[in-house]
Amino acid sequence: xxxxxxxxxxxxxxxxxxxxxxxxxxxxxxxxxxxxxxxxxxxxxxxxxxxxxxxxxxxxxxxxxxxxxxxxxxxxxxxxxxxxxxxxxxxxxxxxxxxxxxxxxxxxxxxxxxxxxxxxxxxxxxxxxxxxxxxxxxxxxxxxxxxxxxxxxxxxxxxxxxxxxxxxxxxxxxxxxxxxxxxxxxxxxxxxxxxxxxxxxxxxxxxxxxxxxxxxxxxxxxxxxxxxxxxxxxxxxxxxxxxxxxxxxxxxxxxxxxxxxxxxxxxxxxxxxxxxxxxxxxxxxxxxxxxxxxxxxxxxxxxxxxxxxxxxxxxxxxxxxxxxxxxxxxxxxxxxxxxxxxxxxxxxxxxxxxxxx
Numbered sequence: 001x002x003x004x005x006x007x008x009x010x011x012x013x014x015x016x017x018x019x020x021x022x023x024x025x026x027x028x029x030x031x032x033x034x035x036x037x038x039x040x041x042x043x044x045x046x047x048x049x050x051x052x053x054x055x056x057x058x059x060x061x062x063x064x065x066x067x068x069x070x071x072x073x074x075x076x077x078x079x080x081x082x083x084x085x086x087x088x089x090x091x092x093x094x095x096x097x098x099x100x101x102x103x104x105x106x107x108x109x110x111x112x113x114x115x116x117x118x119x120x121x122x123x124x125x126x127x128x129x130x131x132x133x134x135x136x137x138x139x140x141x142x143x144x145x146x147x148x149x150x151x152x153x154x155x156x157x158x159x160x161x162x163x164x165x166x167x168x169x170x171x172x173x174x175x176x177x178x179x180x181x182x183x184x185x186x187x188x189x190x191x192x193x194x195x196x197x198x199x200x201x202x203x204x205x206x207x208x209x210x211x212x213x214x215x216x217x218x219x220x221x222x223x224x225x226x227x228x229x230x231x232x233x234x235x236x237x238x239x240x241x242x243x244x245x246x247x248x249x250x251x252x253x254x255x256x257x258x259x260x261x262x263x264x265x266x267x268x269x270x271x272x273x274x275x276x277x278x279x280x281x282x283x284x285x286x287x288x289x290x291x292x293x294x295x296x297x298x299x300x301x302x303x304x305x306x307x308x309x310x311x312x313x314x315x316x317x318x319x320x321x322x323x324x325x326x327x328x329x330x331x332x333x334x335x336x337x338x339x340x341x342x343x344x345x346x347x348x349x350x351x352x353x354x355x356x357x
Contacts, residue, residue, distance in 0.1 A: 023035070147200070155196075175225055
C-alpha cells in the first residue's frame with residue numbers, strides 16, 4: 001500500500017496507477033482528478049468526493065495485514081499510519097465508477113494539507129459547481145455519521161441528512177446512519193455554492209495514527225448501498241447563500257467544544273484556541289486517547305470536565321472580547337466576505353492538520 005503525502009512521488013504514482021485507467025478520466029488545473037458518468041441530471045445530481053493524499057510522514061510503500069475483515073499496519077511497521085483516511089473513500093468511488101453508477105466523481109488533491117485542490121476549484125470554477133445540488137464526501141471515520149456541520153458552519157440541512165439516512169437504510173438495512181456534526185473535508189469548501197454538502201462514515205477508525213484500521217466488510221456493505229441509492233429521494237433544503245453559523249464547533253472525535261459563562265454558550269474562535277499551554281495539553285491528550293469506537297460520545301462528561309479546567313485558564317481574557325472576536329469572525333461580515341473567509345478560518349490550524357473529518 002502506498003504512503004502518499006500530497007504531491008509526493010508515491011501520491012502521483014498511486015493516482016496514475018489506480019485513477020488513470022478509469023473511463024473518461026480528466027485532471028483539472030488544480031490536480032483534482034474528475035470522472036463524469038451519465039448524462040444531464042443523472043451526472044449532475046451528486047458530486048461524489050474523496051481525497052488521494054494521506055498524512056504519512058514519509059512517502060513510499062508499506063506492508064499491511066488483514067485479520068478477518070480488518071486491515072492494519074504490519075507488526076513492527078515504521079509507518080506513521082495506515083492511510084485508510086482516505087484510501088477507503090478512493091476505493092469506494094473507483095468501485096462506483098466501475099459499476100457505472102451515474103454522478104460526478106472528484107478525487108481531490110491535498111485535502112490533508114488544507115483542502116488545496118477543493119479550495120482552488122471552488123475559487124476558480126464556482127459556475128461549474130453550481131450545477132450540483134448535493135456533494136457527498138466519503139471521508140468520515142466510523143460507521144454511522146452523516147455530517148451536517150463543518151468548520152463551525154452548517155453545510156447540510158437536517159432534512160437532507162435524515163433523507164440520506166433513510167435512503168441508505170432502505171438500500172441496505174444493515175446500515176445505521178444518523179446526522180452528526182463534523183470538522184472538515186473537501187465538501188466544506190463548496191458549502192457557499194452547493195446546497196447540501198456532507199461527509200459520510202466509511203468504516204475506518206483511529207485515523208492519522210499507527211493504530212488506524214479499515215473495516216473491509218463494512219466498506220463492502222456501504223458500496224452495495226451506494227450502488228443502488230436513490231439519489232432522487234434526497235431532500236435539498238439548505239440555501240448556500242446564507243451563512244448559517246452554529247454555536248459550536250466539533251473536534252475530530254465528535255466532541256463538542258464550547259466556551260461557556262453563566263448566560264451564554266459561545267464558540268471559541270479558532271484564533272483564540274491556543275492561548276494557553278494548558279488548553280494545548282488537553283487538546284493533545286484528546287488526540288492520543290484511544291477509544292473503543294467512533295460515532296458515540298466517549299467519556300463525554302469526563303472530557304468536558306477537563307475542558308472546563310482549560311477554559312478556566314482563559315480568565316484573563318474577557319468574555320466580552322471573545323464575543324466581539326466571534327462577532328467579527330462569524331456574524332457581522334457581509335455574506336461575500338464570509339464566503340472568502342470561511343476556509344481561511346480553519347485551514348492551517350494544528351487541529352485541522354492533525355485530526356480532521
